[in-house]
Amino acid sequence: MAIRAGVVVTGTEVLTGRVADRNGPWLAEKLRELGVDIGHVVVVGDRPDDLESALDFLAGTGVALVITSGGLGPTADDLTEQIVGDWQGRPSAVDPALEQRIGTIVERLMARRGWRADPEATAAGVRKQALVPAGATVLEPVGTAPGLVVPPADGRTGPTVLVLPGPPAELQGMWAAAVATEPVQRALAGRAELRQETLRLWGTLESQLAATLRDHDAELGGLEITTCLRDGELEIVTRYAPPEQAAYERLTAAVEADFGDTLFSRGPTLDDLVADAFADRGLTVATAESCTGGLLAARLTERPGSSAWVLGGVTAYANSAKEELLDVPAEVLAAHGAVSPEVAAALAEGARARFGADVGVGITGIAGPDGGTADKPVGTVHLCVAGPDGRQAKSLRLPGSRSAVRARSVVMAMHLLRVLLLGGPPA
Amino acid sequence: MAIRAGVVVTGTEVLTGRVADRNGPWLAEKLRELGVDIGHVVVVGDRPDDLESALDFLAGTGVALVITSGGLGPTADDLTEQIVGDWQGRPSAVDPALEQRIGTIVERLMARRGWRADPEATAAGVRKQALVPAGATVLEPVGTAPGLVVPPADGRTGPTVLVLPGPPAELQGMWAAAVATEPVQRALAGRAELRQETLRLWGTLESQLAATLRDHDAELGGLEITTCLRDGELEIVTRYAPPEQAAYERLTAAVEADFGDTLFSRGPTLDDLVADAFADRGLTVATAESCTGGLLAARLTERPGSSAWVLGGVTAYANSAKEELLDVPAEVLAAHGAVSPEVAAALAEGARARFGADVGVGITGIAGPDGGTADKPVGTVHLCVAGPDGRQAKSLRLPGSRSAVRARSVVMAMHLLRVLLLGGPPA
Structure with missing residues (x-):
């Protein structure tokens, strides 16, 4: 029988989509690595009843551990600590030593940012963040909020609740310490590799x-x-x-x-394959983007260490920029139009030449919603990658929104790079 | 009493974070616009029991409508239609007319992409996607999967379930038709403006x-x-x-x-403010990015119509690219190093001059995780925006990961543009 856990992500800003949740997926992956199975991630707003009903629901599915993220800030809408404490039968009180440690952190943070603040308001916020359910284990703050491990009160049954802060860097920074605590280890005893x-x-x-x-x-x-x-x-x-x-x-x-x-x-992502191929072969790359507006360069440079093989790129929206920064001949632009296979190839070669790169990528197209014609409707995209072993090119008519056309064009450029560098299934 | 709804997002790929959910937030915002309150978004994997328990949970919170997304594909792990039908007491059967319509769509799709396929496998997938609970309302496919409106069987109580496909473009494309159906209107009767x-x-x-x-x-x-x-x-x-x-x-x-x-x-986002300021003032912009690697250009060009005011940008990772494509003087690079306020200013002026733009943005920094020194640790970032009314500059030491440093630098560049164009609170 697998050990199961559930996750509750709190925050009206997450529920209503103003902030995308990154904690649920991250926790799911970490739990999987521990051999713990996860059945549900429940997103709730900052309403006490909704958080309580989510805890009731997960407890009813038989989980050994519930992890909450968020609701530990200094404002009145952040109520996770108190609700979890009450739900486990453990009333909250201020932990004076913790209050002092948080106070020191907040002072240092505000001095560093040069922010002015009313001391009384700051003290009230610190006091709220130092509330701890009786008998809970405190996890030291990574930001300003501590985490908490809250088992059921003595004589009660049900899951242990691990309370973590909402900012992903804080939650992730607290994870190892949280897993190492005795009550979490006890809750997850008997798990098996998956x-x-x-x-x-x-x-x-x-x-x-x-x-x-x-x-x-x-x-x-x-x-x-x-x-x-x-x-x-x-x-x-x-x-x-x-x-x-x-x-x-x-x-x-x-x-x-x-x-x-x-x-x-058989495992590595498309980005892994492309990055490793550049590194292994000692080749460099430069991009020339029109409709994708820098998205391909941003994707290639997201990777730590990419400066070893990415020399740079040009986003050339204006035709004059295509000519002057990427040497696309004016007559090619005039003869075929900016959105054409010929210009995609000229962009790729221009990027190679201008940056002195081994491989150049050219992308030109109409992302929409405006700018389409009968001949070249929105979604028309031409791509070319050029390198020491030759070229790979592709012309597409992509469906969907501006975002979709841009995103899909970048994926196709990555596949063209994969094929150019590694061969394998065609792009 | 507010009318409430709940959302169930299905798919192991979402639960485990391989795909970020975009449907829960989108549905939450659409429901809010309709005056419908939302308490929970539950993410579940492709396991029948977990989907059933999520439906039971939401029904227990008293919602009038449950919306599901995903699980309508042709593979065996996609089971939403059948589980919802059973849960509402409405057994499923193939709708022959729908089967024919889906078959036509799939044939056209495959011809367009030039994909080969075993006809028998295709037919089995189409037949699965044409399953409909008895008495449910069919929403015509936007992709290949139809949506369904499934009220409780006669004599039963509980929420109506609106079953929508997982791909965001398909779900969004089906929304207006779904809301207009009689059973959804009935479920949401009595809602008030929020x-x-x-x-x-x-x-x-x-x-x-x-x-x-x-x-x-x-x-x-x-x-x-x-x-x-x-x-x-x-x-x-x-x-x-x-x-x-x-x-x-x-x-x-x-x-x-x-x-x-x-x-x-008092409302508009930072991106709205900046885009509207460029449009209203008839000014153009070009970017010169080092550590942000094209992210700022990609953000500015994400907006429809941005080609009217974004001329382009250069991602200059290599120093040679900074000199040759953006005219950063070699002596400035030598005297101050590539990561310096002087180079940020030279990048901004170089972008302005090379693209003939009214406003130039320069960003240089160390995103990490490697490349930091005692003098210039990881997170050191210098920014400058230069325009007809002068300059705004900022030097930062940002905490966090490579992604966090890059993202936060782009936000700061947007605030510098805001202040340059509109004045107001300092960046």
């Missing part, structure tokens, strides 16, 4: 994969297989206990047999 | 705001106020029924009185 592996296909429909999975159903018994089509990539993620390793190898063999021409990765 | 307004402060701590809210507590009775500190911006979001308009005006006056020097917006 493996997770991923296969990635480019250009296969889910329905085709479904047929293969049905054909092999009997040999794949102990695997939990989920598939997800995203940006044209079909991900097959499989979770299984170690004794099912042979079944996983049968799955891999079946996918290779049926989809060898679209299986581009 | 207003939402936002105030935005730059450089005020939550604890200070908390003191102001406490001081005015008695005058702000009917308002639901939530505050959120994000990227240094303190957002105050208030929801209220129309009769509470006067209370909201009292809140605005109190915030203006106490925080007039940091209140930079």
Whole structure:
């Protein structure tokens, strides 16, 4: 029987989408690494009743541990500590030593930022953040809010609740200490290893994969297989206990047999493959982007250490910028228009030449919502990557919004780089 | 009594964070616009029991409507239709006319992409996607999956369930038709208008705001106020029924009185303010980015119509690119180093000159995790915006990860643009 946990993400700003939740997914992955299964992530606003009902719900699903994120700030709408304490039968009181430590942190923070503040207001906020349910374990603050481990009061049953702050850096910074506490270890005793592996296909429909999975159903018994089509990539993620390793190898063999021409990765993401290929081959890259407006450069440079192989890029919206910064010949622009395969190739070569890079990428298109014509409708995108081994080019008509066209164009550019550098399934 | 709804987001890929959920927040905002209150968004994996327990939980909170997203694909792990049908007491069967319509869509899609497929596998997927609970209302597919409106079976009580596909473009494209159906209208009858307004402060701590809210507590009775500190911006979001308009005006006056020097917006986002200022003043902009690697250009060009005022930008990672593409003098680089206020200013002026833009932005810094020194640790960032009315510059030492340093630098650049173009609270 697997040990299960549940997550409650609090905050009206998360519930209403003003802030995207990053804690639920992060916690789910960390729990999986610990061999703990997760069934639900519940997002609730800053309303006491809604948080209580979420705790009741998760307790009812039989979880051993509930993790909450958020609601530990100094404002009155942040109520997680008090609600969790009451729910576990452990009344809250200010911990004076903790109050002093938080006070020191807040003073230092405000001095560093040069912010003025009413001392009384600050003290009230610190006092609120130093509230602790009787008998709970305090996790030292990473920002200003402490975390808490709150088991059920003596004589009660139910899950232990791990209360963590909302800012992802604070929550993540507190995780190791939280897992090491005695009550969390006790709650998670008896967990077992759970493996997770991923296969990635480019250009296969889910329905085709479904047929293969049905054909092999009997040999794949102990695997939990989920598939997800995203940006044209079909991900097959499989979770299984170690004794099912042979079944996983049968799955891999079946996918290779049926989809060898679209299986581009047995694990690493597209970004991993491209970055490692640049690093391994000692090649550099520069970008020339029109409709994607810098998104490809931003994606390539998101990776630590990318300065070793990314020399830079130009976002050239204006035609004059294409000519002057990337040497796209005026006659090519005049003859074919800015959105054309010829200009995509000239952009790629211009980026290579201007930055002195081994590989150049050119992207030109119409992201919309305006600017389309009968001939070149919104979604028309031309891409070219040029390198020492030749070129890869692609012309697309993408559906969807401006964001979708831009995002999908960047994915296609990454696949063209993959094929240029590594070969394998076509982009 | 407010009409309430709940949301269930399905998919192991969402639960485990491989795909970020965009549907929960989008649905929450749409429901708010309709005057429907939302208490919980529950994320569940592709396990029948977990979806059922989530439906039971939301029904128990007294909601009139449950909206599900996802789980309508052709693979065996997609089970939403069948589980919702069973849960409402409405057994599923293939709708032959719908099966034919989906078949036509899938054929067209595959022809367009040039994908080969085993016809039998395709037909099985289509047949699965054409399953409909008895008596449910079908919403025509935007992609390949239809949506469904599934009220409780005759003689049963409980919420109506609106079943929508997972891909955000499909879910959003189906929304208007879904809301217009008779069973959804019936479920939401009696809803009332709910207003939402936002105030935005730059450089005020939550604890200070908390003191102001406490001081005015008695005058702000009917308002639901939530505050959120994000990227240094303190957002105050208030929801209220129309009769509470006067209370909201009292809140605005109190915030203006106490925080007039940091209140930079009474509604529009930072991006709205900057974009509108460029458009209104007829000015153009170009960027020169080092550590942010194109993120600022990508953010500025995300906006429809931005080609009217964004001329382009250069991502200059290599020093040679800073010299050759942005005219940063080699002696300035040698004297002050690439990460210096002088180089930030030279980058801003270089972008202006090379693109012929009215305003130039220069960003240089050390995003980490490597590359820091004792003198210039990771997180050191210098920014400069230069325009016809002068310059705004800022030097920072930012905490956090590579992503955090990059993201926060872009936010600061946007605030510098705001101050350059509009004045107001300092960046």
